[in-house]
Amino acid sequence: MSSPIATGNSMNAYSPNKPENGRPSNEVTALAQAWKAADCILIGAGSGLSTSAGYTYSGERFDCLFADFKARYGITDMYSGGFHPFGTLEEYWAWWSREIYYNRYIPAPKPVHERLLDMLRRFGDAAAAKDYFVLTTNVDHCFQHAGFDKSRLFYTQGDYGLWQCSLPCSQITYDNEETVRRMLAEQSDMRIPSELIPHCPRCGRPMTMNLRADGTFVEDAGWHDAARRYSDYVTKRKDSRILLLELGVGGNTPGIIKYPFWQLTDGNPQATYACLNLGEAVAPRQIHDRSICINADIDATLTDLAETLHSPFVD
Numbered sequence: 001m002s003s004p005i006a007t008g009n010s011m012n013a014y015s016p017n018k019p020e021n022g023r024p025s026n027e028v029t030a031l032a033q034a035w036k037a038a039d040c041i042l043i044g045a046g047s048g049l050s051t052s053a054g055y056t057y058s059g060e061r062f063d064c065l066f067a068d069f070k071a072r073y074g075i076t077d078m079y080s081g082g083f084h085p086f087g088t089l090e091e092y093w094a095w096w097s098r099e100i101y102y103n104r105y106i107p108a109p110k111p112v113h114e115r116l117l118d119m120l121r122r123f124g125d126a127a128a129a130k131d132y133f134v135l136t137t138n139v140d141h142c143f144q145h146a147g148f149d150k151s152r153l154f155y156t157q158g159d160y161g162l163w164q165c166s167l168p169c170s171q172i173t174y175d176n177e178e179t180v181r182r183m184l185a186e187q188s189d190m191r192i193p194s195e196l197i198p199h200c201p202r203c204g205r206p207m208t209m210n211l212r213a214d215g216t217f218v219e220d221a222g223w224h225d226a227a228r229r230y231s232d233y234v235t236k237r238k239d240s241r242i243l244l245l246e247l248g249v250g251g252n253t254p255g256i257i258k259y260p261f262w263q264l265t266d267g268n269p270q271a272t273y274a275c276l277n278l279g280e281a282v283a284p285r286q287i288h289d290r291s292i293c294i295n296a297d298i299d300a301t302l303t304d305l306a307e308t309l310h311s312p313f314v315d
């Protein structure tokens with residue numbers, strides 16, 4: 001039986017997009033053509049985009065930032081550390097304030113999101129930027145930091161920069177920057193001072209992260225506004241010449257970005273689906289003829305794409 005999944009180009013760990021003659025690969029050329037032809041671009045961004053921008057959660061960066069937690073608790077990466085059963089809230093917030101700070105309040109090491117926004121602005125329609133919207137499961141604020149229009153973003157899974165009541169007693173979120181900076185500055189031996197433990201101003205219970213992990217996730221007014229804008233965007237453009245640009249979306253939560261993107265492509269003969277993902281660039285067979293799968297680092301691919309959009313190979 002044949003697989004229902006069609007793979008993209010080379011499945012090597014890194015596949016450079018440029019062949020030896022200096023011309024862009026067929027996939028990047030096809031993506032540039034789809035970009036120019038599109039009336040609008042719906043971007044779906046997963047953790048692979050943040051990784052490409054240098055927000056890596058394991059390896060050297062983790063060992064550098066969390067050596068003490070690794071030695072004492074045996075934690076090996078930032079993702080699993082978020083689930084570690086710390087014995088006290090002082091330890092819990094020492095961990096989290098450090099994770100939040102280095103993945104939310106300092107800029108990502110590489111300007112991948114800035115590059116993407118620059119392309120949307122420069123390779124748009126006439127004098128205007130491309131008509132775009134971003135749907136993302138990332139919680140690191142990279143799109144806002146890069147200057148994306150906040151009214152064109154929908155963060156479905158929360159924000160490292162927000163806290164909520166742990167019950168929760170209300171659908172309200174709270175900005176955490178000031179307290180996080182103090183927690184980071186004042187922590188000692190992997191504990192924060194007890195007086196910095198945050199509590200809900202309404203009911204007094206401990207605060208927790210505003211990250212979707214279970215049914216207690218708070219969807220505040222801003223979340224609902226963004227959800228509505230996303231829904232309106234898709235409703236108005238689902239039959240147009242739309243480019244569905246999926247960046248670094250893995251298999252953990254395919255129901256949020258990947259499957260809807262496949263369905264939108266399947267239901268619209270004018271749609272193009274592009275999947276940029278290092279190691280996992282695939283598309284279903286029924287939309288294969290309108291899919292562009294690029295199995296390579298996203299930063300490298302966007303760099304090639306920007307050059308290609310400029311080049312004479314694409315009209």
Ligand SMILES: [Zn+2]
Pocket residue numbers: 165166167168169170200201202203204205
């Ligand atoms: Zn409360």
